Amino acid sequence: MEVSEEELKNMSPEQIAELQKQNCIFCQLGSGKVPAKTVYEDEDLFAVLDINPATPGHVLLMPKEHYAIMPQVPEYIIEKMFMAAKGLSQGMLKALSAKGTTIFVANGMVAGQRAPHVMVHIIPRVEGDGIGLVVPRGSIPDEQIKVIKERLGPLVKQHIGESTVKPPQLPQEPTPEPQHIPPPEAVPQTTPDLESEPEEPEQEEPESEGKVAKVGVKKDKDFLYYVDKDGDIARKKLVRGKKKKDDVKDVDELIKEPEKPEPKQEQPEPKEPQPEKPKSKDKKTSTGLEDLANG
């Protein structure tokens, strides 16, 4: 797929990623568009023989998904890759009479990464095969070790911690329920002397609340919910200021009509304090460091 530079400039990161994928030879090997000598495959990984091997039997093991660099690869894929690498290594010792294996990952071009698709090389080895994959050896002086530890220690812990401690902070759930209950309770307490609602069940109030909740009746604002004489759930409009209580409804059965109270008093009923919605303070504390992936 040919794309001009101009087009490339106008592409979103997603589109560019898609393009990289389409142009990635290893993605095509993984999806079977290009034939390969596949020696292992599961739902996440596949392994092919390198056509330009370091030694005969050199295997490239990689995720089917396109990841350009290793920090982008999900943890479970990394785990799986190395577990599969072990299996392949074992296979080489048995099938190819290898005497050892080198399991090798190159991160970055200077490290020898040649394709923008993360892969693990598994190379069968025999003594004296002339493959220059050796761990550089020397001696790090003590003072330098100290400096390295100071510099690297916190970062290592931080990166590893990022994965093991799952969500750093769960948003503290403000519990609005308890705050809702007091207002209705306040109403009956002040109403008895108003003679408007003799039967108004003060004691039943909290229970009705519970029942309302249980039967799933939708609670509207400005209504008082209670269990009436018949054990049904009724509601009554709360009065504000001089307004009349205009309707009393039986929620369950409309036939039943609780007595209509006729409030004559001008005395305003206590205004139902609107429960303020508690603002959630759950600011997500960002983990601080951006994934290196994009860098």
Next chain:
Amino acid sequence: MAKCPFCEVQEREELILFQDDKGIVAINPDGKIPGQLVVVPKDHLTIVEQTPDYILGHLAVLANKASTAVFEAFGVAGTNIMITNGIAAGQTEPHVGIHIIPRNENDGIALNWNPRQADEEQLSTIELQLKEYTKGVGDFQKEEKQEVIEEKHDDVDQDYLIKHLTRIP
């Protein structure tokens, strides 16, 4: 007999950057490049084949994170993550380890090989040989139950032995 260097690392607090119940991320005191690290299992396991799947997988995750940290701490241009598995592969300690080697342009570290040409026939032969032994590989489990993993591995080994027997003419 001298003590295993990678067992010894576990006792040298000044080298340890991170540790948990399975593994340790440590500065490799025998490294050449500042920032050269090694990730080792706490248990003395000699080669990859002896290392239980779940431990190896975990060490790999640690190594990947540590590698990312090396990028950030030293501003390097790349890293190599390498296991030299067996003396033939250049393993120098009798304790499996994932090495992390910081890399930079012209750093004089020659971690590479001369690619060979492989002919189709040779590749096909190897493919068949290797496939025979990788059939049981996918069996590592996502759940981290140690017993299950080990049991299944016994199965794989048995399968292999049986297969091997049937192939004897």
